[in-house]
Amino acid sequence: MLTAGQRHDSVMAQALLERIRVPRTGLGRPRSTPDHVVADKAYSSRAFRAYLRRRGIASTIPEKDDQKKHRRNRGSRGGRPPGFDRETYRRRNTVERCFNHLKGFRGIATRYDKTATSYEAAVSLASFLLWARSF
DSSP: HHHHHHHGGGGGHHHHHTTTOOOOSSSSOOOSSSSSOOGGHHHGOOOHHHHHHHTTOEEEOOHHHHHHHHHHTTTGGOOOOOOOOOOHTTHHHHHHHHHHHHTSSSSHHHOOOSSSHHHHHHHHHHHHHHHHHOO
């Protein structure tokens, strides 16, 4: 999904997860629920975590420092801290490095393209070029 440059990605996280359709190898309808979501602290809101729980999606999202402090200040009413697996979170850097490589293309980093269609085409072309270079 493509959003405005000044808009934060976490605003569209739920809509993005609702649009996921992974085709199955055999018969059957496409999968629409991922097994696991790994995200950074920007996605650490109570509402997003509740959404993931409702859909039965496991998550690895670090808790923000202010959220930790507020939870601790509430004492026993603050609840337990959310589960966090450091090893799973460390593998997130693969995606971050891919974004870094894509931003090596000046047109993508500065978003010269005015229309969403041409920008998506440029990202697709850059992704293909990165894939071709990997061989």
